[in-house]
Amino acid sequence: MALSFVSNGQREKPKYTFKMDEVAAEFEAELTKKKVDTIMQAYYLYDNGRGDKATNLYFWTKNGKHQVKAIGFGKKNKAKDFEAKACPEFEKILDFYFQNIEAIFQSVPEQTPGATLSLVHNYGFLIKLKMNQTEFKTFLRDERRIKNTHPRAEWINMIAEVAEPYIAGK
Numbered sequence: 001m002a003l004s005f006v007s008n009g010q011r012e013k014p015k016y017t018f019k020m021d022e023v024a025a026e027f028e029a030e031l032t033k034k035k036v037d038t039i040m041q042a043y044y045l046y047d048n049g050r051g052d053k054a055t056n057l058y059f060w061t062k063n064g065k066h067q068v069k070a071i072g073f074g075k076k077n078k079a080k081d082f083e084a085k086a087c088p089e090f091e092k093i094l095d096f097y098f099q100n101i102e103a104i105f106q107s108v109p110e111q112t113p114g115a116t117l118s119l120v121h122n123y124g125f126l127i128k129l130k131m132n133q134t135e136f137k138t139f140l141r142d143e144r145r146i147k148n149t150h151p152r153a154e155w156i157n158m159i160a161e162v163a164e165p166y167i168a169g170k
Contacts, residue, residue: 019074020056
């Protein structure tokens with residue numbers, strides 16, 4: 001007796017579950033291909049997945065010009081792909097980082113007094129800063145970021161200020 005299998009409707013799984021991740025990865029690869037040596041990704045997302053405010057921001061400097069581009073989470077798994085634009089604030093963000101690098105990574109900010117802590121589904125920023133061959137990463141949830149004077153919270157709040165119009169979907 002011969003056994004045979006019929007495969008109906010099977011297809012290859014996509015590399016990315018969320019279209020915004022695919023668009024962001026392609027954009028980051030473009031920046032790398034252009035030999036941009038300073039790239040900062042600021043990803044605003046749930047700490048355990050995506051939400052309707054999920055936004056990927058890319059800051060970079062090329063030929064002395066600072067720029068930012070946002071890629072957001074759209075309806076029906078579409079990506080909101082914003083145009084790149086000038087971002088003079090990136091210089092201040094980098095200056096603050098270099099002036100406070102030890103304090104940023106030395107300790108974790110305490111939860112802001114009065115902030116609501118949820119064990120799941122809190123938003124926060126995942127920051128990845130690549131300079132030449134060196135990469136720095138950190139994550140900070142909103143309840144530790146908002147109204148906090150810890151250097152890491154201050155630094156990420158500077159980033160959040162630039163990110164806010166994109167997160168709000170404007």
